[in-house]
Amino acid sequence: MSNVQEVQPNKAALAANQAVVRGRITEVKRTENACYTDVVLPAPDQYSSPQHVRIVSTRLLGKPNDDITQRVTLKGYRRSYTDKNTGQRAYAVDIALSAIED
Numbered sequence: 683m684s685n686v687q688e689v690q691p692n693k694a695a696l697a698a699n700q701a702v703v704r705g706r707i708t709e710v711k712r713t714e715n716a717c718y719t720d721v722v723l724p725a726p727d728q729y730s731s732p733q734h735v736r737i738v739s740t741r742l743l744g745k746p747n748d749d750i751t752q753r754v755t756l757k758g759y760r761r762s763y764t765d766k767n768t769g770q771r772a773y774a775v776d777i778a779l780s781a782i783e784d
Contacts, residue, residue, distance in 0.1 A: 696753070699755060699756045699757075700753060700754065700755055700756065700782065701753070701754055701756060701779075702751060702752070702753055702754070703721060703723070703735060703737060703750075703751070703752050703753075703754055703779065704723070704724075704749075704750070704751045704752075705721040705722050705723040705724065705732075705735075705749070705750065706721065706722050706747060706748070706749050706750075707719055707720065707721055707743070707744045707745065707746050707747065707748045707749075707750060708720045708721065708722050708734070708746060709746060710742065710743075710744070710745060710746060712742070715740075716738050716739065716740060717738070717739045717740070717741065717742050717743065718736055718737075718738055719736065719737045719738075719739065719743045719744070719750075719781075720734060720735075720736050721734070721735050721736070721737060721750065721752075722734050723735065735779055736778075736779065737752060737754055737779045737780070737781050738778060738779065738780050738781065739780070739781035739783060740781075740783060741781075741783060743781060752781055752782075753781070753782040754779040754780060754781055754782060755779070755780045755782055756777065756778075756779065757777070757778040757779070757780055758775055758776055758777040758778055759775070759776055759778075760773055760774070760775050761773070761774055761775075761776065
């Protein structure tokens with residue numbers, strides 16, 4: 683583990699639309715207003731692929747190859763697009779994870 687402060691999920695109860703993400707940082711992108719941290723989650727078993735998520739925060743959560751545990755808020759939005767095969771309007775939902783920084 684790194685020097686990054688680890689969140690203890692048992693000490694703080696999760697509210698609705700919150701979750702705990704535990705994984706390894708693969709990439710960090712910083713802008714003037716936010717940090718975008720890409721995290722690979724452990725695969726559930728040896729035959730499954732690991733999942734990847736991006737966490738948005740105002741502060742740096744760690745550096746690549748750091749293992750982290752981070753409380754997040756689930757956010758998302760619905761967007762429409764035109765299906766290229768049918769020409770009909772379709773909808774997709776994009777989910778975003780925002781770090782809970784206390």
